[in-house]
Amino acid sequence: MRADKRPQSCDVTVYSDKGSLALRFPKRHNPLWEQLDGKSLNGKPKCLGIGKYGYKDNPEDWKRAAQLAIALEADLDHPEWEKLFDPTLAKYGLGGGKYSKLADVLQLPGAKQPEPEITAGEMWEAYLEWKKTVVEETTFKDAFKMMSNALHGKVWHRKTGKHFQSEVNLSTIRLDNKAEILIAVKAIKIYRKTYFLNELNRAFEFCKTKGMLVNPTTENPFVLDNFSTPAVTTQQKYASKIVNGEEKEWHEVLDEKELENDRRAFTKEERDIIVKAFYESSQTGINQYAPLIEFYFLTGCRTSEALALTWKDVDFERNLIRFSKSLGVTTKKIKETKTGEVRFFYFSNNSRLKDLLLNLKDKSSNNLVFPSKTGKYHSQSSIGKKWLGSKHPRILSDGTEIEYYYPGIVRQLADEGKISGYLPQYHTRHTYITLTAHANKHDNNALLYIATACGNSVDVILRHYLGVSEKTGIVEV
Incomplete structure (x- = not known):
């Protein structure tokens, strides 16, 4: 069978014979290999297989083999090759074969055991030290803590409310053990897994850039293509869809994002x-959230912005609210608004919003406009439970585990048919913008005010809230 060869960039050549990749060394290296092998090569060049991951039909394996060839030649031809060349071949990711124990018996000048490659856990910790300086504290505490748990094989058990250690612990695997990493990553189950893989990929590149890898030829085992599956399969892409009770072919259906727009809103009556x-x-603790929910509907502010609001942010003389900060979901620390901007929201003297705020101010002894019963910040999760509902596991006296579900106010209204359907609490924002924009759609100044007050743009309001078409008849002048 004729050997397969490809263009080479050094004298150590890569070739394929019988489906596997191997390296062929120039004859000037024969004296070394004859010493390592303990026999003569009889004038023939030394050939060395690169292991079970060297397949001729895999372009990535050819690339890896070429990198190994360059690394080996660089060490062998260096004036201080005795200090650089690793006779066990572990430095080049080829350890484990007959050369793995040679360092114990050979006394080559400068020969020493190579350092093992760093682990995925060591890579991740180094990356986190940098990452926490460039992302919001809330994001770091939420997302990266969850990813760290996944990396270390900690799985959340909802019923016990604790983590348990699984058999898959990616953090202990060395970065040059590509096969084990592939198995471990596939076994990990985590919300937004693609996000996790992207961060692992960035972590590897970060450590490589910082020179933290022991072996510069170690390949990135977290390349996304190795793990990802299409978000939409070919079968799903070209499948027919049911639209308003009618089956339509894929090419007859409008973009699904347009059909199911995220900016759906309640009607004024539903609000x-x-x-x-x-x-x-009559549910315990529900009505304390009523002023907050009404405030969301009357201002369109983001959930975390109202939770951070203090009475210093409300000016009754000028009839305005200043939105300049928000509350971190888990850190409970004050940070900037989502857009990093300070917004002013104006209201009229006889408005429903001013009456609401004055009533709250008269009863308040707290700096916060919307304090919890303990006088501290409300949590977004508690608002969500009152809005949607919550589940509570219980263990009966006989050991049986059951789960009680307590529907939230809006979920119950939707189930009872009192409103047309359920929407998450964030849609209070979309409801305010939609209702106010439609009521003022012929007033450009009003639309500009709505956009500014809500941290939006007129373009977004026109396109997504008012549904203004891009096609229009232009009067030429």
Whole structure:
């Protein structure tokens, strides 16, 4: 069978014979290999297989083999080759064969055991030290803590409320053990796994750039293509879809993002039904959230912005609210608004919003506009539970585990048919913008004010809230 060869960049050549890749060394290296092998090469060049991951049909394996060839030649031809060349071949990712124990018996000048490659855990910790300086504290505490747990094989058990150690611990695997890393990553189950893989990929490149890898030829085992599956398969892409009860071919269906726009909103009547239900609820602790929910509907502010609001941010003389900060979801620390901008929201003297704020101010002895019962910040999770509902596991006296579900106000209203459907709490923002924009759609100044007050743009309001078409008849002048 004829050997397969490809263009080479050094004298140590890569070739394929019988489906596997190997290296062929120039004859000037024969004296060394004859000493290592303990026999004569009879004038023939030394050939060395690169292991089970060297397949001729894999372009990545050819690339890896070429890198090994360059690294080996650089060490062997260096004036101080005795200090650089590793006779065990572990430095080049080829350890484990018959050469793995040679360093114990050969007394080559300068020969020493190579350092092992760093582990995925060591790589990750170094990356986190840098990452925490460039991302929001909330993001770091939420997302990266979850990813760290996944890396170390810690799995959350919802019923016990604790983590347990799984058999898969990616953090202990060395970066040059590509096969084990592939197996471990595939076994990890984590929310937004692609995000996790992207961060692992960045972590490897970060450590490589900082010179932290023991072996410069170690390949990145976290290349996304090795793990990812298409978000939409070919079968799904070209499958027919049901639209308004009618089956349509894929090419007849509008973009799904347009069909199911994230900026859906409640009607004005539904808004008032929801607010009233919060005020009149007989459930313990629900009505304390009523003013907050009403405030969301009347300002369109983001959830975390209202939680951080203090009375210093409300100016009753000029009738304005200053949104300059927000509350970190998990850190409970004050940070900038999402856009990093300070916004002013104006209200009129006889407005429903001013009445709400004055009523709260009269009863308040706290610096916060919307304090919890303990006088501290509300948590977004508690708001979500009152809005959507919550599940609570219980263990009966006989040991049986059951789960109770307590529907939230809006979920219950939707189930009872009192509103047309359920939408998450964030849609209070979309409801305010939608209702106000439609009520002022012929007033350009009003639309500009809405965009500025809500941290949006007129373009977004026109396109996504008012549905203004891009096609229009231009009067030529």
